[in-house]
Amino acid sequence: xxxxxxxxxxxxAMSGHGPYVWASYAITFAALIFLILSPVLxxxxxxxxxxxxxxxxxxxxxxx
Amino acid sequence: xxxxxxxxxxxxRWFYEKTTAWLPWLTAISIALILTGAVWGLAFAPADYKxxxxxxxxxxxxxxxxLALAGYYxxxxxxxxxxxxxxKLPFMVMKSAAPIGAVLTFISLVxxxxxxxxxxxxxxxxxARITSMLILFFxxxxxxxxxxxxxHRDTADKASAVLALVxxxxxxxxxxxxxxxxxxxxxxTIKFTSKSSIDPSMLYPLLTMVIGFYCFYALVxxxxxxxxxLRRESKTQWVNDLINQLKPESKQ
Numbered sequence: 001x002x003x004x005x006x007x008x009x010x011x012x013a014m015s016g017h018g019p020y021v022w023a024s025y026a027i028t029f030a031a032l033i034f035l036i037l038s039p040v041l042x043x044x045x046x047x048x049x050x051x052x053x054x055x056x057x058x059x060x061x062x063x064x
Numbered sequence: 065x066x067x068x069x070x071x072x073x074x075x076x077r078w079f080y081e082k083t084t085a086w087l088p089w090l091t092a093i094s095i096a097l098i099l100t101g102a103v104w105g106l107a108f109a110p111a112d113y114k115x116x117x118x119x120x121x122x123x124x125x126x127x128x129x130x131l132a133l134a135g136y137y138x139x140x141x142x143x144x145x146x147x148x149x150x151x152k153l154p155f156m157v158m159k160s161a162a163p164i165g166a167v168l169t170f171i172s173l174v175x176x177x178x179x180x181x182x183x184x185x186x187x188x189x190x191x192a193r194i195t196s197m198l199i200l201f202f203x204x205x206x207x208x209x210x211x212x213x214x215x216h217r218d219t220a221d222k223a224s225a226v227l228a229l230v231x232x233x234x235x236x237x238x239x240x241x242x243x244x245x246x247x248x249x250x251x252x253t254i255k256f257t258s259k260s261s262i263d264p265s266m267l268y269p270l271l272t273m274v275i276g277f278y279c280f281y282a283l284v285x286x287x288x289x290x291x292x293x294l295r296r297e298s299k300t301q302w303v304n305d306l307i308n309q310l311k312p313e314s315k316q
Contacts, residue, residue, distance in 0.1 A: 001108050001265075002108070003107055003108060004107060004108060004109070004110060004111060005107070011106075011107060014116075014117035014118070014120070015111075015116055015117050016116075016182075017116060017117045017118040017120075017182055018117075020118055020121065020178050020179065020181060020182050021106070021117060021118060021120050021121055023178055024121045024124060024125070024174070024175040024178045024179065025102065025106070025121075025124060027171070027174055027175070027178075028124045028128065028171050028175060031167050031170065031171050032098075032280065034167070035164060035167055035280075035284045036283070036284060036287070038288075039284070039287035039288045039290075039291045040287065042291055043287075043290070043291045043294065046291065046294055046295065046298075047294075047307055047310060050298060050303075050307050051307060051310075054304075054307070054308070
């Protein structure tokens with residue numbers, strides 16, 4: 001197995017197909033990162049909100 | 065007794081607690097495989113004798129398309145299990161699978177379109193494979209819309225499970241489209257029953273990517289289902305205890 005290109009510039013150019021190849025990979029990785037971050041961030045927000053409502057209900061029960 | 069495991073599988077709490085330990089492993093394996101496969105495919109696999117370097121898009125296009133289809137099976141199968149055995153968890157899996165499938169179908173359509181430009185000379189063609197994948201994309205979008213169209217959770221789950229099952233008719237059409245209609249899209253590269261039409265030096269990075277995408281899919285499906293479990297079970301004691309155990313997020 002060996003590196004298929006003569007230089008870094010050659011690798012980026014992909015003999016003219018560079019823009020197509022790199023655009024495909026960029027879009028794909030952006031979409032994959034979105035797929036991972038979306039549930040993680042939503043779960044964080046959900047837990048934060050749950051902790052807040054729990055705190056509020058504790059405060060109101062103490063006052064009573 | 066033999067069916068106990070099956071019913072436990074339907075318990076959202078058991079699922080949530082069991083899968084916690086799997087997450088770091090799945091994360092590590094999918095990052096390692098996808099990065100290895102991408103570098104291998106982009107830099108070390110030989111160029112195609114006909115298509116040159118543009119073919120390197122195959123290393124993301126094919127795995128994304130595989131998972132777009134496999135994800136549909138998972139979604140329809142969980143819908144069917146939910147309908148038949150009236151279990152809660154499969155419906156949560158079904159709901160979580162829809163947006164992931166939509167994104168993966170979108171990836172395979174977009175990368176296919178970009179690949180089409182240098183190879184076929186066009187961004188889009190109403191070829192059988194492409195059109196049936198577009199229908200798959202709309203089915204996923206329909207699932208997401210239907211989930212939000214009902215006031216009652218049960219009705220939404222049942223209606224979308226029926227849609228998922230009816231949509232199954234599209235799956236064999238997608239698979240067979242390249243054989244039934246001999247149009248632009250090239251036939252299958254990897255075959256399970258006969259010799260693949262791809263050289264091992266290109267096949268191994270592709271398989272690495274496919275396995276990586278499967279692990280990634282499992283990870284994202286778990287994360288989304290766990291979120292859905294917490295949402296739907298937020299009034300229960302075990303979720304209450306779980307949230308109290310966690311450090312307050314507000315301190316960060």
